[in-house]
Amino acid sequence: MNSEPMLDLEVRAHAEHHASLRLWLRLLSCTTRIEDTIRQRLREQFGITLPRFDLMAQLERQPEGLTMGELSKRMMVTGGNITAIVDQLEGEALVQRQALPGDRRAYRVCLTAAGRSAFDRMARSHEAWVVELLSPLSERQQQQLHQLLSILKNGNSPLKSQEAS
Amino acid sequence: MNSEPMLDLEVRAHAEHHASLRLWLRLLSCTTRIEDTIRQRLREQFGITLPRFDLMAQLERQPEGLTMGELSKRMMVTGGNITAIVDQLEGEALVQRQALPGDRRAYRVCLTAAGRSAFDRMARSHEAWVVELLSPLSERQQQQLHQLLSILKNGNSPLKSQEAS
DNA sequence: TATTGTTATACTCTATAACTATA
DNA sequence: TATAGTTATAGAGTATAACAATA
Numbered sequence: 001m002n003s004e005p006m007l008d009l010e011v012r013a014h015a016e017h018h019a020s021l022r023l024w025l026r027l028l029s030c031t032t033r034i035e036d037t038i039r040q041r042l043r044e045q046f047g048i049t050l051p052r053f054d055l056m057a058q059l060e061r062q063p064e065g066l067t068m069g070e071l072s073k074r075m076m077v078t079g080g081n082i083t084a085i086v087d088q089l090e091g092e093a094l095v096q097r098q099a100l101p102g103d104r105r106a107y108r109v110c111l112t113a114a115g116r117s118a119f120d121r122m123a124r125s126h127e128a129w130v131v132e133l134l135s136p137l138s139e140r141q142q143q144q145l146h147q148l149l150s151i152l153k154n155g156n157s158p159l160k161s162q163e164a165s
Numbered sequence: 166m167n168s169e170p171m172l173d174l175e176v177r178a179h180a181e182h183h184a185s186l187r188l189w190l191r192l193l194s195c196t197t198r199i200e201d202t203i204r205q206r207l208r209e210q211f212g213i214t215l216p217r218f219d220l221m222a223q224l225e226r227q228p229e230g231l232t233m234g235e236l237s238k239r240m241m242v243t244g245g246n247i248t249a250i251v252d253q254l255e256g257e258a259l260v261q262r263q264a265l266p267g268d269r270r271a272y273r274v275c276l277t278a279a280g281r282s283a284f285d286r287m288a289r290s291h292e293a294w295v296v297e298l299l300s301p302l303s304e305r306q307q308q309q310l311h312q313l314l315s316i317l318k319n320g321n322s323p324l325k326s327q328e329a330s
Numbered sequence: 331t332a333t334t335g336t337t338a339t340a341c342t343c344t345a346t347a348a349c350t351a352t353a
Numbered sequence: 354t355a356t357a358g359t360t361a362t363a364g365a366g367t368a369t370a371a372c373a374a375t376a
Contacts (some may be wrong), residue, residue, distance in 0.1 A: 040301045049342070242366080
């Protein structure tokens with residue numbers, strides 16, 4: 001730290017701000033580029049949108065199914081949107097609504113057998129695309145990136161806790 | 166590398182794929198969370214959307230203005246959308262269309278004085294938000310993140326070149 | 331003919347709010 | 354009353370394609 005040149009505080013703050021801003025723009029452009037590629041390939045190769053794929057992914061992780069309200073929370077969108085997406089997927093026989101014993105207002109949404117099989121195929125491609133799109137980074141660099149993002153997400157580092165222990 | 170356990174190649178590939186997938190999901194969630202926050206604050210505090218802010222940012226970097234076609238390329242959306250955004254911003258007197266001498270089909274879109282002043286205010290807030298939202302990372306960690314993203318973006322590392330030299 | 335920009339249209343995702351049925 | 358889900362509606366962003374004016 002002593003090796004840093006002494007800068008006027010305001011100038012230095014300004015320079016740091018610009019560095020954060022450049023970092024953010026790069027983070028955004030990298031992420032958007034990958035996301036757009038995935039979105040486009042999902043549409044071209046499977047005729048599905050990212051939100052629909054994500055909803056199926058939620059269901060795949062919960063074989064017992066999820067209620068509309070749970071889906072709404074997990075996908076972080078309001079209920080009306082979930083209704084629309086589930087309607088579409090149900091129209092294609094990829095998911096189904098099942099009565100929920102004990103509460104006739106709600107029901108469980110599950111993948112159908114066809115939905116599970118379709119999702120498996122899509123998920124394999126999706127995973128391969130992600131591997132491909134992240135391949136400029138070595139395994140070690142991916143670990144580093146993951147760790148930095150953990151810090152960004154949680155506001156502190158798992159390593160810090162380890163260091164403190 | 167020799168310290169790694171010998172794993173069946175397929176199992177290992179699978180594990181790596183899962184690591185890349187988890188990394189991607191984390192990258193996506195971190196970026197989306199920050200972007201959503203910025204989008205929401207821009208709307209609440211300045212009544213502007215991110216695409217409109219971005220278009221103004223493009224113009225701010227080019228005081229001589231940009232044609233619709235140039236804006237379309239830089240914002241990576243098709244021309245009709247640029248027309249709509251410019252129409253809205255022009256309606257609020259934040260940008261203006263100026264005749265382009267020598268080609269009566271095209272024109273230069275510029276920030277107005279009011280647009281420049283409004284953008285300056287918004288950009289200051291925007292930068293402060295970015296600094297705030299990235300603040301869980303130390304300056305050094307931000308540098309590391311930036312470097313990893315450079316590798317991801319360009320497909321190779323400036324450091325690799327240094328290492329190779 | 332090719333290019334610049336506009337218009338018309340359609341689709342997806344999103345949110346809000348009023349509504350129905352059930353708890 | 355409160356909750357689960359639906360419906361209706363509106364607004365933003367996006368793309369495509371036909372179009373007008375100009376090069």
